[in-house]
Amino acid sequence: MSNDQISENVKSGIKKSLLAVGRQPFVRRVSRLMGVAGKPAGTNLGMADVPLRGAVAVYFGDGADKIYQIDQWIPVLEELHKKEEVLLVFRTISAFRAATKITDLPKIFVRRLTDLMDVYDDNDLKLVIYVNNSRSNFQSLDHPRLVHVHVNHGESDKLSMVSNKAKAYDQVFVAGPAAIKRHEAMLIDFDVEKLVVTGRPQLDIKFKRELAPSEKLDVMYAPTWEGENEDNNYTSLDLYGEDIVDALLANDSVRLIYKPHPRVEASKTPSIAKAHASIMEKILEANASGLDHVISEQGNILAMFESIDALVTDISSVGLDYLYLHPSKPIIITDRRTNRENLHRDAPIAKACLVIDKQNVGSVRELLDAALAKDPHVSDRQIMRKFYFGELLRGESTKEFQRVVSDLINERQSKLDNFRGWHS
Numbered sequence: 001m002s003n004d005q006i007s008e009n010v011k012s013g014i015k016k017s018l019l020a021v022g023r024q025p026f027v028r029r030v031s032r033l034m035g036v037a038g039k040p041a042g043t044n045l046g047m048a049d050v051p052l053r054g055a056v057a058v059y060f061g062d063g064a065d066k067i068y069q070i071d072q073w074i075p076v077l078e079e080l081h082k083k084e085e086v087l088l089v090f091r092t093i094s095a096f097r098a099a100t101k102i103t104d105l106p107k108i109f110v111r112r113l114t115d116l117m118d119v120y121d122d123n124d125l126k127l128v129i130y131v132n133n134s135r136s137n138f139q140s141l142d143h144p145r146l147v148h149v150h151v152n153h154g155e156s157d158k159l160s161m162v163s164n165k166a167k168a169y170d171q172v173f174v175a176g177p178a179a180i181k182r183h184e185a186m187l188i189d190f191d192v193e194k195l196v197v198t199g200r201p202q203l204d205i206k207f208k209r210e211l212a213p214s215e216k217l218d219v220m221y222a223p224t225w226e227g228e229n230e231d232n233n234y235t236s237l238d239l240y241g242e243d244i245v246d247a248l249l250a251n252d253s254v255r256l257i258y259k260p261h262p263r264v265e266a267s268k269t270p271s272i273a274k275a276h277a278s279i280m281e282k283i284l285e286a287n288a289s290g291l292d293h294v295i296s297e298q299g300n301i302l303a304m305f306e307s308i309d310a311l312v313t314d315i316s317s318v319g320l321d322y323l324y325l326h327p328s329k330p331i332i333i334t335d336r337r338t339n340r341e342n343l344h345r346d347a348p349i350a351k352a353c354l355v356i357d358k359q360n361v362g363s364v365r366e367l368l369d370a371a372l373a374k375d376p377h378v379s380d381r382q383i384m385r386k387f388y389f390g391e392l393l394r395g396e397s398t399k400e401f402q403r404v405v406s407d408l409i410n411e412r413q414s415k416l417d418n419f420r421g422w423h424s
Contacts (some may be wrong), residue, residue, distance in 0.1 A: 051124070052087060052108070052119065052125075053087070054085040054087030054106060054123070055084045055125060056084050056085065056125070056126070056129060056405065056409075057086075057087050057088075057120070057127070057128045057129070057146070058073070058077060058086060058087070058088050058089065058128070058131070059091075059129065059140045060088065060089065060090050060095055060131065060132075061092070061134040061135075061136030061137060061139070061140070062091075062092065062095060062132065062134050062136070063092045063094045063095050064092070064094035064095050064098040065094075065263070066095075066132065067095055067098040067099065068153075068263075069132045069153035070099070070131050070153070071102055072153060072154070072202050072302070073129075073131055073151070073153065073202065074102055074105070075202065076201045076202055076204075076205070076398065077105060078105060079201075079398060080401070080402055080405065083406065084402075085106075086105055086106070087105075087106050087108065087125065088106065088107035088108070089107075089108055089110060089116070089119070089128075089140075090107065090108065090109045090110070091109075091111065091136055092109075093109055093111075096109040113139050113142075117142070117143060120140075120143045120145070120146060121143075121145075125146060126409040127146060127148075127149060127405065127408055127412070128143075128146050128149065129149050129150075129151055130148070130149065130150045130151065131151055132153055133152075133160070133163050133165050137168075138165075138168065145412075146412075147171070147408045147412045148168070148170045149169060149171045149173060150165075150169040150171070150172045150173070152173075154316070154317030155175035155176075155179060155321075156315065156316050156317040156319075157320075157346055157347035157348070157349065158234060158315060158316060159232050159346075160227070160228075160232045161179070162182050162183055162187060166183065166187065166190065167187070167190060167191070167194075169194065171195075171196050172195050172196070173197075173198045173401070174195050174196070174198070175197070175199055175200050175320075175389055176197055176388050176389040176390040177388070177390055178387050179195070179197075179388075180195050180197070196404055197390060198401045198404055199389060199390070199396065199397025199401070200321065200389065201397040201398040201400075201401040202302065202321075203302070203321060203324050203325060204394055204395050204397050204398040207302055207303035208303060209304075209307060210300060210304050211257065211294065211307040212292075213307075214255045214292065214307075216253055216254055216255040217254050217255065217309045217310065217372060218255050218257055218307050218310075219254050219255070219256060219257065219310045219312065220256075220258075220259055220304065220310075220312065220313075221241075221256065221257070221259070221313070222261075222301065222311065222312070222314075222318045223236050223237040223260050223264065223313065224261045224316040224318070225261040225262075225263040225264050225272070226267065226269050226272050234314045234315040234316060234336065236334035236336055236356070237264065237272050237275045237279075238269075238272050238275050239334075239336050239361075240334055240336075240356055240361050241276075242279060242282070243362075243364050244356065244368075245282055245283070246282070246365075247365035248368065249282060249286050249293070250365060251368070251369065251372075253372075254372075255291075255292060255293055256283065256293040257294045258279060258280075258296070259304065260297060262297070262298055264276055264297070265298070280295060283295055301318060302321065305326065308322070308326070308329070309329060309330075309372075310330040310331070310332070310371060310372055311329070311330070311331050311332070312356070312368070313332075313334070314333070314334050314336075315334075315335075315346075315347045319331055319349055320349060323349060323381060323384060324385060324394075325394070327381040327382050327384075328378055328381070328382075329375075330353075330354070330372060330375040330377075331349075331354075331381065332354045332355070332356060332367070332368065332371055333347070333349065333356070334355070334357070335350070335355055335357040336357075337357075338359060340355065340357070343355065348384065348387060349384055349388070351384070352380035353381070354367060354370075354376075
């Protein structure tokens with residue numbers, strides 16, 4: 001086959017995909033490879049003549065161990081579903097089954113790439129949302145007709161928040177000015193026009209409180225996990241975790257809320273597993289004497305924030321979410337590298353917080369007591385909140401998120417209509 005023939009075949013395939021939006025939705029070819037909530041995947045679901053509903057696909061290619069990445073978006077997607085119907089698309093059966101326990105949104109499991117393309121070709125989907133940087137996202141990105149939007153699963157100063165993969169998406173939704181500066185500083189030849197500020201719609205949700213009332217000060221220790229590599233390791237658990245917990249347990253006016261990252265529970269890193277187990281034991285021993293400290297390994301941290309009087313955490317989305325919701329309450333940030341200059345450069349929030357590092361961990365009890373008694377950084381955090389989240393107030397991010405999604409759908413539909421007119 002000549003190069004000209006190959007080129008024509010490629011063009012023909014692209015044109016077929018682009019024009020597929022005008023065809024009658026049809027799912028017979030993939031019905032045996034899909035699962036729907038309440039029905040077993042891998043069986044014939046009787047969908048042969050029934051189109052898949054939805055304008056927005058939410059793609060998730062990883063397994064159940066990372067389901068927390070989409071879990072935090074579920075309330076936002078359920079709200080979006082009232083305006084633009086949402087379909088959750090899973091590539092692993094474990095994630096699909098995990099999702100059936102957390103939402104009633106329409107969902108499917110599609111194993112093979114060819115069947116994924118059929119789902120996109122043969123239905124009226126307009127836009128795909130990606131909540132992480134999974135390698136399998138690039139299989140979904142193969143489809144030329146849909147609008148591909150990356151939203152990530154949080155806003156933080158972690159190195160992993162900025163990836164060169166961002167160049168592959170049509171649009172990248174970010175929380176505010178800090179994220180824009182982060183992309184400008186770290187990516188070469190990146191089109192910043194791809195970035196769209198939509199705030200943090202997850203933080204608009206009013207959750208039912210998960211913590212029982214307490215007459216004491218509720219102080220949460222929320223360490224992150226150790227990351228995929230040392231560059232992305234921001235956890236304090238193995239270095240300072242036990243000292244932090246000891247200090248909080250020693251303060252009779254405090255109820256400790258221990259809320260580690262969801263992946264800490266199953267960590268196979270010996271130092272992390274050991275510190276986690278030791279902390280759990282310390283808390284259980286304290287509670288055996290009649291206290292009511294709390295361990296929450298898999299709970300909804302956003303549902304706990306309304307009850308929290310102060311937060312001790314690492315560089316992660318947790319500190320920034322708390323900053324957005326409660327900028328007037330104390331936040332204590334940890335620095336496992338004990339390099340204040342680099343910390344302030346890479347995580348500006350640290351400029352508005354007390355910091356625990358190797359140099360002062362020996363006096364962490366005094367530091368925490370001082371933060372609870374008189375926090376010196378209240379006004380600094382008001383300024384920092386604007387840096388990370390702009391001028392959006394609580395409740396406005398959801399409206400902006402929905403508006404931008406609808407605008408992108410309408411804009412793409414208009415382009416597709418013009419394309420069909422040119423090639424009819």
